[in-house]
Amino acid sequence: MTINHNRFLNEQREAARALDEQRFQSALDDAARTPTDAELEVAPILHNYAMISGVFETRPMLIGEVEGHTELRPGMISTSGVVLIDTEAGFARTQSRWYRLGTPADFDDEAQNTTRAMQRFDAFTVVNADEFAKMIADERALLKQALEAGAY
Incomplete structure (x- = not known):
């Protein structure tokens, strides 16, 4: 049996594209509503x-110490783009x-030196709530644009 490698790769790309489209659309739909108690009950906590x-991706993200994530071990993470x-x-x-x-980071608290240490690598910039809200609006617009253009 001969496997057409290019056809296989194209099918994989199309499947990944469909999943991205579904994920982005779901994120945008969810950004217009409040989560249910059931959704929050199973959500990981930061x-x-x-x-x-x-720095490399100027998109709104969160960092924090995650607990209860289905795919990641407990510890410091950065999230994917925030839409709400x-x-x-x-x-x-x-x-x-x-x-x-959970509780927001307090960069003056010595007990939270993991978050402060990560910032020393200049991998990100901590932003205030107003800057973050603008970034979220921009992120939503980009996602919507990508979905409409089929470039997800």
Whole structure:
């Protein structure tokens, strides 16, 4: 049996594209609503989180110490792009999932030196809530544009 390698790769790319389209559309749909209690119950929690802009990717992301993630071990992570955040209600929606928000990072607290140490690598810039809100609006617009153009 001969396998057409190019056909196989094209099928894999199309499958990945369809999953990205579905994920992006779901993220945009979710950004227009509040998560259900059931969604938040199973969502991972980010402790000592900060709102950031990546240096290489200027997109809104969160960093923090994750707990209860289905794919990652507990520890420091950065999320995929954020499309919604409500710090008062304690949740955020990224391109891949909902997160519950624990306590925000306090960069003056010596106990949180992991977050501070990560910042020393200049891999990201911590941003304020107003900057983050603008970045989220831009991220949503880019996702919507990519979906409409079929360039997801």
